[in-house]
Amino acid sequence: MIIRFGYVAMSVEVKNASPSKTMTATQFAKLTDREAAIRKLERIAAENLHNTLRLLRHNKAHDIKLYRFSSKLIPLAGHELLADWDPFPPLLAAFREVGEYVQENSMRVSFHPDHFTVLSTPREEVLANSIADLDRHARMLEAMGLSKAAKCNIHIGGSYGNKDKALTRFISNVKELPVRIRERLMFENDDKTFTAKETLQACQELDMPMVLDIHHHAVNNEGERIEDLWPAIAATWKQTALPPKIHVSSPKSEKDPRGHADYVQADEIARALRTITPHSQELDVMIEAKQKDGALFKLMDDLREYKEAERLNQAAIQWS
DNA sequence: ACCTGTCAAGTCTGG
């Protein structure tokens, strides 16, 4: 069993390296020279890509092969004020540089378009905006020159008072997506609406990969056990030739069990790994914690102690 | 340098 760990978007160690700098729509609208304002957006995007590359170098130095890009690399992308703006041509070289670094170092990268991108929606304009957002994410990965191994993770979406109908609508909307977008997608169980079991059913019907979020499952389930679901979840990855991927985070507090804590409890992940590892040779684990890569480094230290104390009880587990 | 309020999006809940 080989496990790779990764983190989301920003580092607490690398200073002044935000990949999500932006400009508000209000500020943009205030600028009288629109061309100059657009050049400024492009400079911010270039800076975000530059910082992304800095983070990837930091990752390489620490042998971190897994990383999720910020979805806010291009400020105001998709905003109605900028409908006529194509940010890609001036950014192609910067995107390509990021993609080449990813490939040279055999990294696995992804996006997670935010929860406003919903394919279960009954509203036409929301669906259109969602598809446009997914198209932009696919275009960024294409601009990086990355294969379809680089994917976008989203949730199924809302239930609108009728989960079955919402799920049917979701599946039919996914089936109608352009192939170049669909082959970049994977779906994750969420913490309020669609459980791991339901998300798995959708993924099986669509023959698309499923990301299991352990924390979401803990707060949104109907008594199903991960060990029972896992073999089928892992099987959704077979056609991709990628290791299955899971998300791990710890509850913020008893009062806010859905929130993400600063760090990840080592026993939490040790328990999950004990459950999952007997069924899989490889696993990629995305750590979702407020302390970002800091939480990742702490977790690796804690797991090392676990292993030394033989509490992990899995001598075959290796990680970098 | 630091603090507080605001901003984006879509869904869901409460009134």
Added chain:
DNA sequence: CCAGACTTGACAGGT
């Protein structure tokens, strides 16, 4: 039926 909560990082404007 509409206002507010939810979430998140960063901006904007104040001291």
